[in-house]
Amino acid sequence: MLIRTPKEVKEIKKRFLTHYPNAKTELNYSDLYQLLVAVILSAQCTDKRVNLITPKLFQKYPTIFDLAKAEVKDVEELIKSCTYFSNKAKHLVNMAKMVVEEYKGEIPKDEKELVKLPGVGKKSANVVMIEYFGKNLMAVDTHVFRVSHRLGLSSAKTPDKTQQELTTLFKTDLNKLHHAMVLFGRYICTAKEPKCKNCFLKEFCVKERDT
Ligand code: SF4
Known part of the structure; x- marks a missing residue:
């Protein structure tokens, strides 16, 4: 070696x-909620594809509270051009529910908390912390x-x-x-x-x- x-x-x-x-990231987002969703979608998928998907998704579910109330099948429909869309749709809705129920709708600002959310692995948590908070x-x-x-x-x-x-x-x-x-x-x-x-x-x- x-x-x-x-x-x-x-x-x-x-x-x-x-x-x-x-x-900086090539994912389009305007707040922490949008960044987290885009990062979850980007696993095994290109940023370009994610950027094509997210405008309609955020139009229908502008906040984490809206996404927490979403039907998984409706989310699936909006993200179906993304790889593993079925799993990702479940993760997105469950992630939003957990943020609403356990974090009062505030997305945690700590990678050790972020990894507890459905669909958020260590890499995704770090990407969010790097991009949004400039963490080392x-x-x-x-x-x-x-x-x-x-x-x-x-x-x-x-x-x-x-x-x-x-x-x-x-x-x-x-x-x-x-x-x-x-x-x-x-x-x-x-x-x-x-x-x-x-x-x-x-x-x-x-x-x-x-x-
Ligand atoms: S582009 Fe990659 S493979 Fe080519 S010289 Fe640079 S590091 Fe090596």
Whole structure:
């Protein structure tokens, strides 16, 4: 396993932050309720698809209280172009019910509470905390996982372990680095046919070295 030196980690970090100084989510939202719903929908689904779905969903259910009273089948109908729409519809309604019943309609502002909500895993909770509150947390989605491995920042088999490793390596600016790594993975270091010619981290690439 390749171990990056502190100097290399520092340089990789600097380049991510320089290339993506204002990186943020590409999900459209206007408040914490909308962000949480969009993040739940985005599991295994593209942000582009979620952004096509949410306007009608939020028009019909403008608040968490409206969503808590929704029929699952009506929510299903509105989100049916999303992957796993049936499960997600159940999660959304149950999440809203739990927020109304157990948190008086206030979405919790803590990742340890957020993960108690239906449909909200550790990654989703961290994404909400990173995006909405700018909290110094890392979240590992498919892009961050791939990029971390290609850059020799992690060799862990699971996103959870990779998250721990990145947190230990980078320590600060984790929220900004999360967004930067997502954008880098989405547009440059893509799963198929990465745009290596445009890569500003080429000399750190394990994939390049092995090919
Ligand atoms: S050189 Fe290519 S594969 Fe390697 S990190 Fe850059 S874009 Fe990704």
